[in-house]
Amino acid sequence: MLRLALAIAAALLIQAAPLPSLTTPAAAAAGDVTKSHDYPGVGRFKGSVITGYDVKDFDAATLQAAPFKDGQATDPRKIEGRIVRIAYRTGAGPSILEVSRNFESQLANAGFETLLACDVDVCGGIPFTEAIGVLPVPQMWVDGFDYRYYAGRKIENGHETYASVLVSKNNDDIVAQLTVAERDAMQNKMVDAAAMAKGLGESGHIALYGIYFDTDKATLKPESRPTLDQIAKLLSGQPELSVYIVGHTDSQGAPAHNLELSRRRAEAVAEDLVRSYKITRTRLNTAGVGFLAPIGSNATDAGRALNRRVELMQP
Template structure:
């Protein structure tokens, strides 16, 4: 699938319209993706970046009747890398078609190739309301912004430094067009980031500080199920606790500052409870010695301004009780 070839004059005009820019009304701390830019006059209303995460991109019509509003292997594929998610309010006097044409030509000029595109009814198998495309961009709470139409484009740029996928989702309603840009800069995950602490080091830290911070207990994003890679650290925690039978601890979950405060407190508590459950059921540590507690984002040990700081704040601590 490829883009149509624009004239030189049209291309120059379109690239100007799609330049990377800023607006005084942009969400604080937000910025355009450097390869994608924005439609002139648009304002950023939501923005988030994950240095490494997974993202599913739609590449086939959605079968809402059979699957509901969900990603499946039949309608999408998964990639991993740096994920940028930006939502814009576009100028009210511009149509979704005009905005999408600008994105198409701008992306083509930067070496992108179209992977999949659809508009309105062609985005679905069978008859359904077009607003139901909202979940593709995570716009469920504002699905009314897709009331009268939707346009979608997925494009890919092949680059020596790593491929880039760009999904453009445009919703039409009685108000301003909504533009949602989701980009995935494919890159391998940084490894060697987990500082392994054995039972001896845990004992030393507990004796010196009354607590020990653990980074080897891993969870998927927004989940409380312990990942299999956490087994070596759990083995060492059990060894440490069995060597100190008189010690009782508070198992404290910590998050970074992304997300709502109350939600993060609950998530961190559920993660702490999962660790306690594993220590009691698999290793036979007495439940009376373990108290799960969720601190959420309330006790950072580094600034949450960048991913390096946020990674230090996402941890489990054992605190002497």
């Protein structure tokens, strides 16, 4: 009986012992992928590095709010809004459960209520992991036979936010992905030719957010076509109009690199207008000012999103 009592007391002490806190560094740690940082108020497990980072101002993410049954989802939650996915790698030492519990504790402190917390068998095995949107290898690894999953939700000031954490193992390393989905209506980023003409006439410039590039690249993405159509419509309707196309970035990364990247992005827009719409090249001046003309705070994700833009300016 004494041995049993001692064992129970030891178990209670382990349960009551505080979990190591997650760290919330102000700047990226050595080894983090470029232009990445922790989600505010959540942080990372000590000793982790960011191996994958993806932020979309508007996208969709599916979280599981209940275990699978017979290989099928029973309560999938598809959230549309701002989606943040951050993958971490932690060296050998901690367990999957320890890393997961730390994230769960931190999210609880941030106001999230638990929807689901489960391990392999309870979650639903391999089919469960296949229904979770994780970043690709080598950014994130998932062992379908060894993982833990958490999903939570909070409502604050009428704003609904979901979070999930998937923790697994790759050899001796612990890997984790934090996904945060901030439900919100899609912002209308389309600016038509009439709005462009009005902006140029009233203030001499207009910011365009419907022109898209991959991170750190100057190749136009197909989603840019509707906005390019409207720029071409504006220029075709006013043959005497010449414009400056000005590229802008946020402040993350080396200043000289950002200046060059913003210039190349402006050039990419001009080249497409000439090639696809037969706009005379002499009507299109280009410049890149990098981070030097912010309209939002580069200390926040929302501000950086405002600063990443292309502007039309009238000379």
